[in-house]
Amino acid sequence: MREAAPADRATTAARPSLSERRKEALRLDIAREAVRLFVSQGVTSTTGDQIAEAVGVSTRTLWRHFPTKESCVRPLLTAGLDAATDQLRHWPPETGLLDFLTRSCRHGTLPSADPAVLDLIRMTPTEPALRAVWLQAHDDALPVLTEVLARRSGGSADDLRVKVHAATVNGALRAAAEDFAVRFADEARASEEDLAACLHAALHAASEGLPY
Incomplete structure (x- = not known):
């Protein structure tokens, strides 16, 4: 054998x-x-x-x-985050984070917008218990993002700078999802291009740094 x-x-x-x-x-x-x-x-x-x-x-x-x-709704909320963090493990050295994630979304490498997930995200501002699950899902994804960025930079996951960058990316992903869910609430089916545009705008704002 x-x-x-x-x-x-x-x-x-x-x-x-x-x-x-x-x-x-x-x-x-x-x-x-x-x-x-x-x-x-x-x-x-x-x-x-x-x-x-x-x-x-x-x-x-x-x-x-x-x-x-x-x-009970947690698996739907974590699916997209898990896919994004898994995709980052295949992030080419010559490509920037903003371009890589936006391109992945446009090419369908990341999951398309799930109507059930969008319904759920739209409920989180008025349902504190659902909001807590949504925020916890992002909090749980933070260590994974931190490790990915640490490896990318050659630094340590304990480095404050790396932690801040990971938190910034995490926040941008959450803000993009929430903005997309609200903006396309009345659309029967938004395209990957629409989702990519929201993601690109959020990551671009994050990459600009604090202008204050």
Whole structure:
């Protein structure tokens, strides 16, 4: 029997198991049903039992995956951030951050705008519990961005300058998502070019520094 080559073993190790993929698929189903119910009847009026019933799982299963009904939406919020941080691992040395992320968005390398995510982001200003989940998702992404920028600069993730730059990029990504969600609230489907324009504007403002 042929032994797996190192590249084969690396690919196998990097690929999530079937149970992990099923778990992630279930978490996304729960997130989408939670958003649908939150939008149609409000967060306060929605219960964990209703979300579980909409997905077709027991309430006990729901609470095994999420501690609160509001946290059910987290997989949708983290998906875009995870994709952006993963994309940064393939950031070419000769390309600037602004150009790379904008180009990735235009070419469809980053996820396209998900209507459920946009609905969710539009709710965060008036729903404190959802806002907390949204901000926590960005806070959790910050160490990853810091490591990426540290490697890029040859510096340390503990360097204050690197931390500030990572926080700036993180804030720009959040501001771009929120601006896009509000600006295209009445559009049936905004294009990748529209999303890229919002992202480019936010990162460009961040790269200008403080003009005050």
